[in-house]
Amino acid sequence: MLLIRCPYCEEERPELEFRNAGEAHIARSADMAATSDDDFEKFFFIRSNPKGIIYERWRHMHGCARFFNAVRDTVSDRFLMTYKAGEPKPAKLPGASE
């Protein structure tokens, strides 16, 4: 069971309290109705599924109930960092080279 730091509660809590909510930084178009078929395909269907660093959304379901973003290494399952929803993709990752 992983330990996940909730950026709102500012605490590490067990995975049991959280739910994964898919890949992060996939913005919904402000003009959704005018989105082309190709752009809609990218937005709705295509996910990166990397071996390595993934940016993903989690929800502190049984805690503060907030959605937030996390950076996880899919090989080691290590969480490199978490940050609040709406914040930009971090430029630098702590301990990424470890």
Next chain:
Amino acid sequence: MIATFRIPGAGRLKQAETARFSFDGQSYAGVEGETLASALLANGVHLVGRSFKYHRPRGFLSAGAEEPNALVEIKRDSARRTPNVRATVQELYDGLTAQSQNRWPSLAFDVSALGDIASPLLSAGFYYKTFMWPKSAWKNFYEPRIRAAAGLGVAPDQPDPDRYSARFAHCDVLVLGGGAAGIAAALAAAETGVRVILADEQADFGGSLRFESGARIDGQDGFAWAQGAVAKLGAMDNVRVLSRTTAFGYYAQNFVGLVERVSDHLQNPGRALPRERLWQVRAKRVVLATGAIERHMVFADNDRPGVMLASAARTYLNHFGVAVGRNVGVYTANDSAYAAAIDLKKAGVGVAAIVDLRDNPTGSMIDEARALGIEVNFGRAVIRAGGKLRVSSMTVQPKNGGGERTIPVDAILMSAGWTPSVHLFSQSRGKVAFNDETKRFVPGTYAQDCVSVGACNGTDGLSATIDEAYAAGAKAAKDAGANTVKATKPKVDASESWSRGMLGAAPGAGPDTTVKAFVDFQNDVTAKDIRQAVHEGMRSIEHVKRFTTNGMATDQGKTSNMHGLAIAAETLGKPIPQVGLTTFRAPYTPVTFGSIVGHARGKLFDPTRKTAIHPWAEAQGAVFEDVGQWKRAWYFPKAGEDMHAAVDRECVTVRKTAGLFDASTLGKIEVVGPDAAKFMELLYTNPWEKLEPGRCRYGIMLREDGFIYDDGVVGRLAADRFHVTTTTGGAPRVMNHMEDYLQTEFPHLNVWLTSTTEQWAVIAVQGPKSRDIIAPLVEGIDMSDGALPHMSVREGRICGVPTRLFRMSFTGERGFEVNVPADYGQAVWEALWSEGQKHGACAYGTEAMHVLRAEKGYIIVGQDTDGTVTPGDAGLDWAVGKKKTDFVGIRGMARPDLVAKGRKQLVGLKTKDPKVVLEEGAQIVGDPKQAIPMTMIGHVTSSYWSQNCGRSIALALVAGGRDRMGETLYVPMANAMIEVEVTGMVFFDEKGERLNG
């Protein structure tokens, strides 16, 4: 009575405490505190089981958790029958009843042992080859017979009556293994004051100090030192000491699962104690002190009862005071077996000879053995064990060939060396490294905050072990945040040293032989099987393992993995590291389902949700159905009524007078805030801005892909407040869906969401008399059609309590839904019920609700839709705001495939024979005469007998359905081809006049 093989003065048990026990019906005496294995050996019993495949007689190999052979069934009563218990682990209690397994009719004469003679047919991969033809014979003939003959114990056939508990724990330093290394590490960490947990799988701490008679620490015998140290640790407030506790799994971020066997060793555990306790421990640092496991020698018939590990024989002697024979032989490739020979000889047991595979080893052990008058042979191999139910001799030959000599013995003690227990390290995703000099895998690259110490780290010698472990314990504490304190490291005064050994098959069991030299005892895998796997094309050790099943038994190859690997490597002509070690997986030893499940079974498996009105429905004799976690009243049968009759009556009564229905399980979400209407515009297809407060609207929620996700009636209570209802099953996911968009896509909207599902009890009163029933109880709401039209909502009071009164209908009749705070739900229901009685109203359940809504063509999301249905497919285009520029699903809905012709559309079906009720899920075809497989153009989603219509009715998704009105289609069933007509979805009151009737 002192049993035959007990050595007076040897061992650490209090001889006075006798325990009677039985094995295969025979009664024996043992001593409390010893294992079942020790007690049987004390009585001279070696034969305890039959092997998995060949049904060969088997005895004890070990004295611990690695035991592959001595699996027995322990029976406390008819329900407490535990198969596959390792007799080397099970502690004796007075009255213990054990039985051998996998034999018929008896252990000494087993009919299936013929499998041993037929063994050429049962070699590696036999499942895939021998029994393949004819194909049909596998299922009906071979498989049942093989399954009956092979296998271990028999699973219990009654529910487990025992209790299992579970605990979460946190600590700074978790020490796994309570031998010299673990104790030293725990002492170092504990002295700093950090929180320490020390766990060991045995009843007594000490690990190999239990048999190492040569160890002395701090001026005491090693085992005595261990007991003193653990007592000291146990008395410290910051330390938890767990004995009989196996760390079975090492998971992410230092999360370790342990099982504590709380009461399996007690005669009368009583009801207060659980049988086992699951510990889920999160540790800042983990110290692995899991020791090493001795390997057997691989030679012909090395599985005869009486052939065992040298360290096991020492444990039985030095710890339990039991001799494993009267005249033992020793076969070894390292020094440690000499210690066994010396200890036994000193205890008065005859040692026929030591056979040492090495050419000219030297050392104090060898000198001491010689000094005691033991015959020592170098450069020789035991090429065969004699005997069948018990070993009777060992045949010795120079290892490069030559004259054979057969020596009578009643036990053979063997040691091929020691394998570091890297199981937990490997489970932690650490990478092992092969040490070419010592020929063993040791921890290499760490993946987690842990450290290995002592034998499991390949550290030889007690002194080096304690130095390493003590330093590691202190460092772990420091890393976990402790301050440095003055150290009092244990001092090693004397120790034994044994390392090295050999891997693979011994002479006499080499590539040119066909003997049965067992590598894996539990799965009956021989050296020859492994070579055969390589010859048949297996190259990776993972393939060899699966083809031969080497290491795949319940002992997970604790004794066999390294031998198997070495034989495969030799056959492949590759160095061992290039062939690779198989992956270790949890659990380290078998774990009961009970301990994993814990309290979460029966009523505690999943919450049961009941509405406020549940007790009333129960008292009325309602039959309930499960809807998710909810118990819902399904129908209310009167005396003599079956379900069909009850549902028909309920349906007719609702349309004739009125019915009361408990709709409390509906999901309810309060959407509040200045931007509440804007939020609703984005989450639902419908327009909301212009909906006046006091009015309701049927809302459809889509996913971004344009498919229907949920639906429900929404009431606008004020400009900034919506009372949203969802489907019963959809409430949590709809709430999650809304929160997701509010928090991440539309955070600029000033809106709060609150789940109010359990705050409101909901009583639907439907039917022509519904207003007459409610009106007398309501205060402050004008209930005239003008003031409270269909699809409106008012706040007021009913029976003196606050209510949100909805005028709405899921039956097509004039209808209301009375929302009251859940605490008043039953009282208000009873008041409405007694009003209803005056008008001849009934209570109706979910089945009648389903029929009534189907008569009106109202859909149920999840029944008439399946996640691929758009509003257009469901005939709900009218509910999509045409002028809206955005809502979730607006783009998905417009995808080419979703607007293409020929999509499956929801329509009504009427069977040509009105009495025939279709099966829900049945497929629909156009041409009944077409060849099979037919082209299916749709399926039935809802189907009922409608007493109100006097016929069966059905809804179905049919390709291009709305263009097929009046068309005849067919529903092919196993015994009939049912003719149906495509119709509209409304079967009753097509004009909808009854909503105001």
